[in-house]
Amino acid sequence: MDFILSGLQKGLALIFTGNAEVYAIAELSLLVSLFATGVAVLIGVPLGSFIAVKKFPLKKLAISIINTGMGLPPVVAGLFVMLFLSRNGPLGFLEWLYTPGGMIIAQIIIALPIITALSVSAMQSVDPNFYRQILTLGASERQAVWVCLKEIRLTVTAAVIAGFGRLISEVGAVMIVGGNIRHQTRVLTTATVLETQMGNFDTAIALGLILLMLSFVINLALTFLQQQRAGAK
């Protein structure tokens, strides 16, 4: 029990004394996950919306595949990204393996099905007659989707929260693609694993606490934004 309390004390000390390495790790974690979430939102929300409103063959199959992607194990995503980015892989020329860029690609692949599937579901919750009404007001299909998205922004924000939550806490893919290289690709989750394995529980606890706090602050901000909009209703 003592080692837990001692770990907590030392962890808090590391946070409040402004340990440069710990903060650099936190900053990289945040950048990688926010960037990946942003890209996944930019692709996933329009993609999911159009899948929801468009009629096309094998639509149900496409939705099933995207839904399956929501449960994609991060290590599998990481493995495939590593193979593609490896020196002999098809994207080896990018030289992104063991770089934050490679980690972002892996995280986009993990977040994309989540955000796309939740966007499909959110858009399908819009009354089809509402969409048709917007079209009859002179909207192009893209404009009509945009108007509908503004109507379901609460649900779309929830999709963003879910996507970011999955990424900030993800360890398998960033470990494989990033390699957990000190000062380069070490993020909060991989560093926590490493420090735990090395028996440095105080550093591991500090990293864990920072991860929790970051996750909490980002989710708090998004939830605040979401509820403010809900309140405006």
Next chain:
Amino acid sequence: MIKLKDIRLGAAAGFNLLIDSLDVGEGEIFAVIGPNGAGKTTLLNLLALLSDAGEGSMEMLDRNAFYGANKMFLRRAMSVVFSQPYLINDTVYKNVALPLKLRGVHDYGCVAEMLELFKIAALKDRNASRLSQGERHRVSLARAFVTRPKLVLLDEPFSSLDARIKSSITRDLRRVIKAAGAAAVLATQDQAEALTLCDRMAVIINGRIIQQGAAQDIFARPVSKEVADFVGVETIIGGKITGKSENLCSVKVGDKVLEVIAEYNAGDSVFVCVRPEDVAVSKSAEAGSMRNHFKAKIISIEPWRLEYKLSLDCGFNLISAVTKQSVESLGLKAGAEVFASFKATAAHLIKR
């Protein structure tokens, strides 16, 4: 303005629709009436370019409406009002301005004008989710007219409103449509609404337009039993023309003979149609100027709109509408014997 010819819409559109011909002119208010599930909404969706193009030709504003490249131009020249007002979660002002925003128009001057016209100027800053159903309908109508459309499609626009609000909005709507010079197509099953608003109308049943023309013609001279039934002809009885003198046909119904002005010939099998409001009931055996006068027994009496509906047995079934005062003054009740009469011009024949 709108010209439909030989339209064949298959089940892929959700409904079979067959229209041989339909024309709506500039500035005309045209109603499409019919029972639930008759195809009114399918027709409106076709006109609103919301369903897949079918066979046949559809011209709107002198353009081929089935040609994809004309779709956006035509959509932006028309407005559609659905039975439910679908508003965005924003202020009344922004809802009314939405069609302008979607067209990239930056001058919102006419928004204020529409808010005034539909009597919702005081609500302009209120969120649409906080409006009553009647106010929501007014916002939906203001939004439909803000772009000064050349064509307005109204799909049962007031079905969820109570009679008082409906009457007030209907009056305003006719005035606005006429002032705008737009053509309008109204789909409704409410005949009173259609009569108040429209210049001409069509009756659609089972996906086919059975009759079109002036409203009074359709109500007085339905061309089929289905149309007669829908437009409120309560007495529809089968008979045979046994004789004809000039235009006056003698129609044998059971053991009775009815006299009806019609163009048919002796020997034709027909349906005799009589509207309830054209059947007079009295206690007097005097026929007066009425050519059809029968002794009748009241089978039942029940409230009907603001009057009473009598079901009479004259040797055939005849339905009559009488006022409350008549019921009281004549002491009408089930089982009582009365005389029922109607003019030869009040009955209408449909060939079987």
